[in-house]
Amino acid sequence: MWPLMRLIRRPLSTAAPRGLVYEKHGEPTQVLRLKNIEVPSPTNYEVKVKMLAAPINPSDINMIQGTYAMLPPLPAVGGNEGVGVVIEVGNHASSVRPGDWVIPVNAGLGTWCTEGLYSEEALVRIPSDISIVGAATISVNPCTAYRLLSDYETLRPGDSVIQNAGNSSVGQAVIQIAASLGITTINVVRDRPDLPGLVERLRDLGADHVITEEQLRKPEMKDLFKNCPRPRLALNCVGGKSTTEMLRHLDHGGTMVTYGGMAKQPVTIPVQCLLYNHLFASGFMFLVFFFSIDREEITKMIRDLCDLMRRGKLLPPPCTEWPLEDFSHALRNSQTPFLSRKQILIM
Amino acid sequence: MWPLMRLIRRPLSTAAPRGLVYEKHGEPTQVLRLKNIEVPSPTNYEVKVKMLAAPINPSDINMIQGTYAMLPPLPAVGGNEGVGVVIEVGNHASSVRPGDWVIPVNAGLGTWCTEGLYSEEALVRIPSDISIVGAATISVNPCTAYRLLSDYETLRPGDSVIQNAGNSSVGQAVIQIAASLGITTINVVRDRPDLPGLVERLRDLGADHVITEEQLRKPEMKDLFKNCPRPRLALNCVGGKSTTEMLRHLDHGGTMVTYGGMAKQPVTIPVQCLLYNHLFASGFMFLVFFFSIDREEITKMIRDLCDLMRRGKLLPPPCTEWPLEDFSHALRNSQTPFLSRKQILIM
Numbered sequence: 001m002w003p004l005m006r007l008i009r010r011p012l013s014t015a016a017p018r019g020l021v022y023e024k025h026g027e028p029t030q031v032l033r034l035k036n037i038e039v040p041s042p043t044n045y046e047v048k049v050k051m052l053a054a055p056i057n058p059s060d061i062n063m064i065q066g067t068y069a070m071l072p073p074l075p076a077v078g079g080n081e082g083v084g085v086v087i088e089v090g091n092h093a094s095s096v097r098p099g100d101w102v103i104p105v106n107a108g109l110g111t112w113c114t115e116g117l118y119s120e121e122a123l124v125r126i127p128s129d130i131s132i133v134g135a136a137t138i139s140v141n142p143c144t145a146y147r148l149l150s151d152y153e154t155l156r157p158g159d160s161v162i163q164n165a166g167n168s169s170v171g172q173a174v175i176q177i178a179a180s181l182g183i184t185t186i187n188v189v190r191d192r193p194d195l196p197g198l199v200e201r202l203r204d205l206g207a208d209h210v211i212t213e214e215q216l217r218k219p220e221m222k223d224l225f226k227n228c229p230r231p232r233l234a235l236n237c238v239g240g241k242s243t244t245e246m247l248r249h250l251d252h253g254g255t256m257v258t259y260g261g262m263a264k265q266p267v268t269i270p271v272q273c274l275l276y277n278h279l280f281a282s283g284f285m286f287l288v289f290f291f292s293i294d295r296e297e298i299t300k301m302i303r304d305l306c307d308l309m310r311r312g313k314l315l316p317p318p319c320t321e322w323p324l325e326d327f328s329h330a331l332r333n334s335q336t337p338f339l340s341r342k343q344i345l346i347m
Numbered sequence: 348m349w350p351l352m353r354l355i356r357r358p359l360s361t362a363a364p365r366g367l368v369y370e371k372h373g374e375p376t377q378v379l380r381l382k383n384i385e386v387p388s389p390t391n392y393e394v395k396v397k398m399l400a401a402p403i404n405p406s407d408i409n410m411i412q413g414t415y416a417m418l419p420p421l422p423a424v425g426g427n428e429g430v431g432v433v434i435e436v437g438n439h440a441s442s443v444r445p446g447d448w449v450i451p452v453n454a455g456l457g458t459w460c461t462e463g464l465y466s467e468e469a470l471v472r473i474p475s476d477i478s479i480v481g482a483a484t485i486s487v488n489p490c491t492a493y494r495l496l497s498d499y500e501t502l503r504p505g506d507s508v509i510q511n512a513g514n515s516s517v518g519q520a521v522i523q524i525a526a527s528l529g530i531t532t533i534n535v536v537r538d539r540p541d542l543p544g545l546v547e548r549l550r551d552l553g554a555d556h557v558i559t560e561e562q563l564r565k566p567e568m569k570d571l572f573k574n575c576p577r578p579r580l581a582l583n584c585v586g587g588k589s590t591t592e593m594l595r596h597l598d599h600g601g602t603m604v605t606y607g608g609m610a611k612q613p614v615t616i617p618v619q620c621l622l623y624n625h626l627f628a629s630g631f632m633f634l635v636f637f638f639s640i641d642r643e644e645i646t647k648m649i650r651d652l653c654d655l656m657r658r659g660k661l662l663p664p665p666c667t668e669w670p671l672e673d674f675s676h677a678l679r680n681s682q683t684p685f686l687s688r689k690q691i692l693i694m
Contacts, residue, residue, distance in 0.1 A: 069623040239618050261618030268615045271586050271608030274630025276416040281628035283621025 019077040019113030025066030042090040045120040053136040054082030054111040056334040077110025083135035093120040134316040145173035157182030163235035164188040179206025240265030259284040366424040366460030372413025389437040392467040400483040401429030401458040403681040424457025430482035440467040448475040481663040492520035504529030510582035511535040526553025587612030606631040
């Protein structure tokens with residue numbers, strides 16, 4: 001599961017493979033260095049990949065800071081997501097060929113590099129007829145949204161789902177995937193000066209209802225359910241009051257899945273929701289989910305998501321692209337609140 | 348699911364069937380009256396039962412107060428649990444015969460009566476070679492404990508379970524059933540003056556570890572897990588801090604089941620327990636569970652529990668028995684805190 005790359009100290013060269021390497025945990029702008037890395041020819045089940053693009057996600061930052069649940073051994077190359085093209089395969093590797101586009105399905109592989117050597121089983125093929133940015137950002141947010149909508153409740157057209165952080169990257173993917181399936185979404189967002197603009201943007205993506213945290217607490221919420229069934233599924237990325245309020249609207253026997261804790265507050269569940277409403281609460285964590293589903297299911301998921309992308313039903317996130325050399329700018333932007341644009345490193 | 352008994356107003360007679368009837372919701376001692384009730388001969392799938400004994404459970408009180416989640420139509424006979432002997436069956440009833448002992452498996456049937464007319468499907472046979480008190484109190488607490496230990500995690504000998512309210516009726520049944528299966532129990536209780544006595548009583552029942560809420564919060568808890576695996580299952584009947592502290596000791600991927608909320612505080616789950624520990628939280632409510640499992644499973648459960656009772660591995664709770672006429676005393680005792688004795692009406 002960990003990178004097969006071996007790091008060496010030698011003068012920087014633009015021709016040699018390069019990567020953003022950290023040798024100790026800390027603030028990414030302080031501990032990351034652009035360095036030459038050694039990427040030997042692949043043997044056995046190894047695959048050499050020329051990386052094309054890789055985004056900066058919050059979990060990448062936490063991993064470098066050393067605060068994430070899974071940490072690769074040091075030194076390590078940063079980044080968990082991205083897309084690359086296979087340039088050489090080991091004698092036993094059979095699932096990919098030179099020229100194939102691939103994305104990593106294991107965590108901690110290190111994707112912020114021009115080339116990498118990975119184990120075959122850590123990669124999955126992806127069609128090359130979608131955009132590079134779409135492919136580079138498919139595995140964390142759209143795949144999370146796909147699994148959240150697939151693995152906890154059997155949803156049918158006409159069913160509804162409620163989520164907080166409706167404007168997050170996962171939230172936007174949930175809106176689009178649900179809309180393509182005929183599932184109604186109720187999207188809770190924080191109030192803000194440009195709320196009408198945000199509501200319009202989310203509605204353009206397919207959101208049926210966009211409500212603020214304040215509206216969620218009001219008795220008028222019951223009017224919403226005159227024409228919309230109670231949600232079978234609640235997706236929680238916030239915690240604290242936001243979550244408790246959302247739970248009150250869940251259908252009997254429904255499921256709440258927590259996949260983040262932006263408010264840094266625990267999930268508080270009224271006992272009556274567990275006893276009388278027969279609520280199920282569970283958690284989903286991106287970095288572990290790929291280990292728990294089989295290869296066939298991963299392939300189906302990628303196929304479904306790429307199909308949505310081709311049909312314009314799943315848009316890549318708004319992005320700012322940076323050459324790998326400008327990683328410091330990209331990192332700073334990625335940690336600027338409310339920027340709402342994904343920072344992408346282009347190799 | 349509701350009683351087939353029809354209530355009539357006529358002078359009280361000791362020969363005629365009698366029952367504790369309430370015509371409106373309120374405090375049981377104020378709204379319950381001992382009345383003659385009409386119990387016609389059974390037809391079709393009906394079964395006439397001569398009740399032998401019926402306990403007073405907290406849920407019975409809440410049902411009469413009108414605060415319970417499921418309420419039978421009024422007027423109604425009180426009580427949900429008990430044991431009786433079949434005296435007559437309708438022409439289509441085939442699962443029971445006169446002379447059989449039966450217990451109700453539906454809620455709100457009304458068991459505080461000398462005779463009752465029930466639908467065949469609302470009853471299940473129970474062997475008559477266990478004690479009357481054992482049979483009369485098997486369905487609420489031992490069946491809850493049995494389901495809590497069976498339906499959420501696949502537990503094997505050597506596994507461990509943690510529970511709060513370890514001294515409750517369900518808690519004591521959990522201790523005994525788990526001990527019979529070779530499953531280690533970690534039992535959290537509130538501190539009290541007679542703590543050593545309580546610890547000894549629970550240990551006599553088979554409890555492996557008895558700890559106070561205060562001990563649960565201390566770093567020394569980790570010493571306990573040097574010789575005992577982290578629990579796969581946490582049983583929560585309390586809520587609030589007690590629950591959150593218990594969760595911290597749960598094994599990765601473990602399940603917490605809430606079946607009560609004695610502290611009248613919500614269940615608070617740290618987000619990291621959901622994300623990193625992959626905790627699953629669910630709820631169990633006695634009155635609905637019989638509807639969700641099949642007849643065969645109910646029969647197996649009753650057989651298993653009666654077998655434990657015969658072998659002295661599952662003791663009936665400490666009881667005080669009252670003639671039906673003395674129901675007011677029994678009701679008052681049942682609502683006296685810390686009495687730790689089950690009040691049983693003998694018909």
